[in-house]
Amino acid sequence: MSLAKDYFNTVRNQVDLIGASQMKGIERAGDLFGQVLCRGQWIYLFGTGHSHMIAEELFYRAGGLARVRPILYSPLMLHESATESTLVERDPSVVDDLLKAYPLAKGDVLLIASNSGRNPVPVELAIRARDLGVSVVGLINRQHSDAFESRHASGKKLADLADVVIDNCGVVGDACVALPGEGLSTGAASTVTGALIVQMIACHAIESAMAKGWQPEVYCSSNAGRAAHNDGLIERYRSSVKHL
Numbered sequence: 001m002s003l004a005k006d007y008f009n010t011v012r013n014q015v016d017l018i019g020a021s022q023m024k025g026i027e028r029a030g031d032l033f034g035q036v037l038c039r040g041q042w043i044y045l046f047g048t049g050h051s052h053m054i055a056e057e058l059f060y061r062a063g064g065l066a067r068v069r070p071i072l073y074s075p076l077m078l079h080e081s082a083t084e085s086t087l088v089e090r091d092p093s094v095v096d097d098l099l100k101a102y103p104l105a106k107g108d109v110l111l112i113a114s115n116s117g118r119n120p121v122p123v124e125l126a127i128r129a130r131d132l133g134v135s136v137v138g139l140i141n142r143q144h145s146d147a148f149e150s151r152h153a154s155g156k157k158l159a160d161l162a163d164v165v166i167d168n169c170g171v172v173g174d175a176c177v178a179l180p181g182e183g184l185s186t187g188a189a190s191t192v193t194g195a196l197i198v199q200m201i202a203c204h205a206i207e208s209a210m211a212k213g214w215q216p217e218v219y220c221s222s223n224a225g226r227a228a229h230n231d232g233l234i235e236r237y238r239s240s241v242k243h244l
Contacts, residue, residue, distance in 0.1 A: 003179075003186065014170060017169040022197070026197060029111070029204075030202070030203070033204075033205030034207075034212070035109075037209040038209050039107060040067075041107045042069050043069070044068075044069050044134075045057075045071065046113070046125060047113035047114065048076045048077075048085065048088075049076070050078070052077045054111075055070040055071060057194070057198050058070075058198055061219060065206070066217040066237055069243075070243060073097070075094070091121065092152065095124045102242070107133065108135075110134050111139060113139040113194055114138070115145075115190050118145060118150045119151050120151055120152045123150065123158055123161065126138065126158055126161040127156075130161060136164075138162030138164070140166070141168050141171075141190060142169075143170065144172045166197055175188050
């Protein structure tokens, strides 16, 4: 038995399923991103718990779009208190703080990554974003989301609210390698597949925007001799991107 090989094969199968079933949604999301780039508006990315890594995936890295604003709110992340973050993501009033710190505006686009799509903060943020005229892309685990009821007072889940829904093709509970004899599993997959999906969205967005005459604004590796290029983007966007 090789659990490492089982994990590799299972994640590879999930990736193949994404390629076979999710390209339409990925391209639709990429078109929304591309339209925002052409209008000079903003791409927002959000996730709670480990999904916050998806919000960071397109921000300030090699090939990353400059017009990205990740929503990074410490109480919803893991580095201060992992257990507390689980409680905070069930308090929809937190969205008031998020919207004060991150000025979503009509015509922007927001990608929300939530494996279950059921917790109050992601759901409430999707509701409020749509009320503001912001397009919402939901990145979920469809199998997991469909298996449980919403925790939001509306009874809705992220998949009910997003303009575009993309399935990471994971299993219920995310951990995809069964352990013998214990009824437990290991090997969470959603970070691997989520990062793949948002990078695919960005690639399509860039292609779509360039076809309309947009000039690429993407970062280069800071360790590959293109510091002046990055410095120009940082100077341009430091005052408008909170985490630069």
